[in-house]
Structure formats: C-alpha cells, structure tokens
Amino acid sequence: MTGPLIDLSGAEPLEPERLQAYFALTEAASLLQHRVERHLRGEGDLSGVQFQILMRLASGDGRATMTELADGLVHSRSGLTYQAGLLEKAGLVTRAPSEQDERAVVVTITDEGVAVISRVLPGHIDVVRRSLLDQLSDDDVRRLAEMMARVRDHMRAEPPRSAAARRSPSRAPVSGEAGGPAQA
Amino acid sequence: MTGPLIDLSGAEPLEPERLQAYFALTEAASLLQHRVERHLRGEGDLSGVQFQILMRLASGDGRATMTELADGLVHSRSGLTYQAGLLEKAGLVTRAPSEQDERAVVVTITDEGVAVISRVLPGHIDVVRRSLLDQLSDDDVRRLAEMMARVRDHMRAEPPRSAAARRSPSRAPVSGEAGGPAQA
DNA sequence: TATTGTTATACTCTATAACTATA
DNA sequence: TATAGTTATAGAGTATAACAATA
Numbered sequence: 569m570t571g572p573l574i575d576l577s578g579a580e581p582l583e584p585e586r587l588q589a590y591f592a593l594t595e596a597a598s599l600l601q602h603r604v605e606r607h608l609r610g611e612g613d614l615s616g617v618q619f620q621i622l623m624r625l626a627s628g629d630g631r632a633t634m635t636e637l638a639d640g641l642v643h644s645r646s647g648l649t650y651q652a653g654l655l656e657k658a659g660l661v662t663r664a665p666s667e668q669d670e671r672a673v674v675v676t677i678t679d680e681g682v683a684v685i686s687r688v689l690p691g692h693i694d695v696v697r698r699s700l701l702d703q704l705s706d707d708d709v710r711r712l713a714e715m716m717a718r719v720r721d722h723m724r725a726e727p728p729r730s731a732a733a734r735r736s737p738s739r740a741p742v743s744g745e746a747g748g749p750a751q752a
Numbered sequence: 753m754t755g756p757l758i759d760l761s762g763a764e765p766l767e768p769e770r771l772q773a774y775f776a777l778t779e780a781a782s783l784l785q786h787r788v789e790r791h792l793r794g795e796g797d798l799s800g801v802q803f804q805i806l807m808r809l810a811s812g813d814g815r816a817t818m819t820e821l822a823d824g825l826v827h828s829r830s831g832l833t834y835q836a837g838l839l840e841k842a843g844l845v846t847r848a849p850s851e852q853d854e855r856a857v858v859v860t861i862t863d864e865g866v867a868v869i870s871r872v873l874p875g876h877i878d879v880v881r882r883s884l885l886d887q888l889s890d891d892d893v894r895r896l897a898e899m900m901a902r903v904r905d906h907m908r909a910e911p912p913r914s915a916a917a918r919r920s921p922s923r924a925p926v927s928g929e930a931g932g933p934a935q936a
Numbered sequence: 937t938a939t940t941g942t943t944a945t946a947c948t949c950t951a952t953a954a955c956t957a958t959a
Numbered sequence: 960t961a962t963a964g965t966t967a968t969a970g971a972g973t974a975t976a977a978c979a980a981t982a
Contacts, residue, residue: 592900597781716776
C-alpha cells in the first residue's frame with residue numbers, strides 16, 4: 569500500500585500526538601456546537617450567538633453596551649448588530665442610547681428574555697452534560713478548564729496577524745501576500 | 753438586587769468548574785476555528801470543510817466515496833455535495849461513479865489538489881502551533897488528545913436525540929402531500 | 937425497499953465598506 | 960481624529976425535501 573499522498577517532512581511537521589490533539593479538539597468542539605445549536609433552535613428558536621448574548625446579559629445585571637457584548641461573542645460588529653436586532657424584534661432585549669455616552673447603545677434583557685433563557689437553559693445544560701461532561705472525570709474537567717482558559721486568553725491577547733480590531737486607517741501590507749496564483 | 757438575573761438552582765445546575773470548562777472549550781475552539789479558516793481562505797482560497805476534505809483524501813490513498821467523506825466532515829449530505837462540487841470546479845478533485853457500486857461516487861484528489869494542500873499546510877500548521885500548541889505542555893497535549901478523542905467517539909457513537917442518520921423510512925406518507933414543488 | 941447521491945429552494949449568518957453621529 | 964454603532968450589500972454555507980438511480 570502506498571503512503572499518504574502528502575509529505576510533511578519538509579516543513580517542520582507536527583508530531584502525531586499534537587496533530588491528533590488538534591484534530592480531536594476540532595472535531596469534538598464542532599460536534600458539540602452542532603448539538604447545542606440544534607437544541608437551542610428547536611427549544612427556544614435561538615441561534616447560538618443569540619443564546620450567548622442573552623446569557624451574558626442574564627449573568628450580569630441585565631445590561632451591556634454593544635461593544636461590551638461584541639468582545640468575545642462575535643467577530644464583526646455588524647454581525648452583532650444583526651443578532652441584537654433579531655433579539656429586539658423578538659422582544660427579548662431592548663436597545664437604547666446610553667446616557668453617559670451618546671454614541672453607545674445599551675442593550676437590556678427583557679423579562680421575556682429572562683424567561684426564554686430560563687426555559688431553555690435546563691435542556692441546554694443537559695445536552696452539554698450528556699455530550700461532554702459525562703465523559704470527563706473531575707480531574708479532566710479541571711485540567712481542561714485550565715488549558716482552554718490559557719489558550720483562549722492567549723488568542724485574545726495576541727490578535728491574529730493582519731487582523732486589526734477595526735479596519736485600521738493605515739493598513740500595513742501583509743507579509744508575503746504578493747500576487748500568488750490563487751488557484752485558477 | 754445585584755445578583756444575576758437568572759437562577760439555576762431549580763434544575764440541578766452545573767458546578768462553576770464544569771461550566772467554565774465548557775465555556776472555555778467553546779470559546780477557544782471558536783477562536784481557533786476562526787483563525788484557521790481565515791488563514792485557509794487567504795492562503796489557498798479554501799473553506800474549512802474543503803480543506804478537511806482534501807486533507808482526508810491526501811492522508812489516505814487519494815480516493816473516497818461521498819459517504820466515506822461525509823462521516824465526520826459535514827452534517828448534511830447536500831452540504832458535502834456542495835463543497836465537493838466547488839472543489840471539482842476548482843480542479844482539486846474529480847468525481848466519478850464507482851465501479852463496484854454504481855450508486856456511489858468516488859472522489860479523487862488531483863495533482864493540483866495535492867499541490868494546494870502542500871502549499872497551504874505549512875502555514876496552517878503554523879497557525880495551529882502559534883494559537884494552540886505553543887500554549888500546551890507535552891503532558892497537556894497528551895491529556896487533551898485523549899480527552900477529546902473520548903468525547904468525540906462518544907458523540908459519534910450516540911447520535912443526538914431526534915436526529916436520524918437519514919430521514920427515517922418509516923415516515924407515514926401523507927395523502928395530500930404530493931404535488932408540484934412549492935413555486936415561489 | 938433501502939441506500940447513494942444530487943438538486944431545488946429557502947434561509948441564516950457573516951463580512952466588508954460606506955455612512956452617521958458623538959467624544 | 961477616533962470611537963460606537965448601523966446599514967447596504969453581497970456572498971458563502973447549510974438544511975430540508977423531493978428526486979433519480981442503483982442494490
């Protein structure tokens with residue numbers, strides 16, 4: 569039998585263990601996300617992002633600005649505007665200009681929003697438990713939480729190359745992005 | 753009243769450590785996926801799914817049926833057809849009916865497909881290393897790989913409730929259901 | 937009748953750029 | 960000038976159901 573068609577040995581390849589960790593993480597997270605979103609859609613007619621927005625509001629004092637919400641939930645501002653608009657249309661949040669800073673918009677969860685979260689959350693937790701947590705020992709959980717927090721914080725701290733928080737006015741040319749034959 | 757707006761104590765809540773493990777995993781995986789897809793799109797004009805299809809082909813003997821590819825890569829068959837169609841249009845794979853089973857379609861990676869993977873992979877690995885692996889010790893990596901493989905296998909083995917692999921054949925036909933495709 | 941795969945269709949989500957308004 | 964947010968637009972991806980063809 570012939571070996572794989574691709575040879576990694578030129579470019580400082582990844583050891584099999586690391587590659588497997590990456591692939592397993594990717595696949596498990598993707599499966600979990602899929603199950604969770606399926607549940608949320610079926611149970612509460614919520615997208616994953618909408619659920620996270622509501623959760624973030626409900627876990628605090630029920631209010632946050634768009635910018636505060638954008639941190640960590642979504643990768644573009646317009647995406648958040650879109651999702652917040654849907655939530656508002658559904659009556660689960662309200663939006664009003666901030667009084668401290670007229671530019672900002674304060675998003676506030678409504679009673680109905682709290683009710684939806686309360687209704688959906690038990691099933692959500694159940695899915696997470698059955699899919700993920702039940703397969704992990706207490707020590708696994710501690711270890712996983714610590715590792716993933718580390719990785720997350722690292723990525724948050726060091727934004728990916730060539731990705732300004734907002735389109736920078738003086739966009740530096742991306743290294744090596746010369747006119748490559750981009751397939752075709 | 754300063755506490756969170758939502759009370760979990762009714763429904764056997766999640767211990768904070770478990771909740772944090774879940775959230776950190778979700779967020780880290782989401783950030784990683786976003787970076788990886790950004791890189792793939794920029795470097796090779798590939799979607800994440802397309803990359804995975806090519807990787808799976810290139811890691812084996814270069815050929816697989818649609819059904820074999822569908823396992824683990826995508827959540828609906830039509831989605832795979834769509835992505836495979838794009839790859840074929842780009843000249844990175846070919847599709848031809850199987851000779852053993854005329855129903856099946858054999859997808860084969862082309863030389864150009866191998867070339868694209870070879871060109872993209874070093875940068876891909878670099879992203880994964882910088883974003884994820886460099887933050888983990890060797891022991892972390894072993895532990896993570898083992899945990900995530902366990903979780904992944906569990907989800908694969910036990911499909912989510914109310915999700916038949918395919919639309920269940922025992923579906924009672926509704927008499928008035930036939931008729932032209934909804935036009936509009 | 938079950939399985940493999942495609943197609944038609946409709947929809948959700950996302951991202952970029954241009955824009956407004958306030959600090 | 961920089962920041963907060965919206966809008967317009969356009970494209971990518973997905974899922975469901977109906978369909979055709981082979982086993």
